[in-house]
Amino acid sequence: MSDILEIKRPPHFDLDKIFDCGQSFRFEKGEDGVWEGVAYGRVLRASQDEEHVYLNCTKDEYEKLWRRYLCLDADYDVINADIKEHFRYGVIDDAMKAGDGIRILRQEPWETLCSFIISQNNNIPRIKSLISAVCASYGEKFTYDGKTYYAFPTPEAMLSAGEEGLKALKTGFRAGYLISAAEHCVNGLDLCRIRDEYTYDEGLKELCGIKGVGPKVASCTLLFALDKTGAFPVDVWIKKTIDKYFGGHLDISSLGDYAGIAQQYLFYYERSLR
């Protein structure tokens, strides 16, 4: 077994909500209560109790990668206070209470883009199984702790899989969209540059230039991977929320720098009512 790093569990941090709120698709909770998944080409195992969070990494790896990935570098008291200032409707209080503990992960840009391309017109179990199939077929295989895992395929690997190769995995009409995204990335589209140098609006415009990427997929990529916490993805659940609590209209530009985190609270809350 590898080293286990123990860190103090901060307020507003709950692995169950983080991995179950719909932002990521490659983590599963084991019988032992440990969340396991592959990100950035490595296996992460994470568990928690009241006081601590436990991670299968060294202090160095934590500082370099997982601290940021898990968004343990952010102060959610500050973020939550900002959200409360920007939302005047009562539902936000219920949503923040229900969703307390969610953190917006910093996922891999390319993987996130593809994941949300795959998500369209699809349900979550199927999204997960499609992503898993794409990784197993075209991702780099590696071994960790005696078990086999697959990284998410690179844009080059996705391209060489070809539309037919992806369709064989039952991705359907999304296969062409994945190829389109891969072409953009292989031909110079630098997602990290969108993260580091572009505004939200510039990033949205750039991503929507990819065939098969519209406002929803683009804003999910901006929010879940490219550090644009102001991005506010509107899917069917958020549409429902807007109709139900906001009189059918919501001026997204007035919601502040953390609108996307509020969106995730609202999304989680509305789904919890099912």
Added chain:
DNA sequence: AAACAGGCCTAAA
């Protein structure tokens, strides 16, 4: 059986 699932594209007004 028909509708729907964490949208987007295309064609047509």
Added chain:
DNA sequence: TTTAGGCCTGTT
């Protein structure tokens, strides 16, 4: 510029 159908596949 906005609005309806259609789309791969699977589940209810």
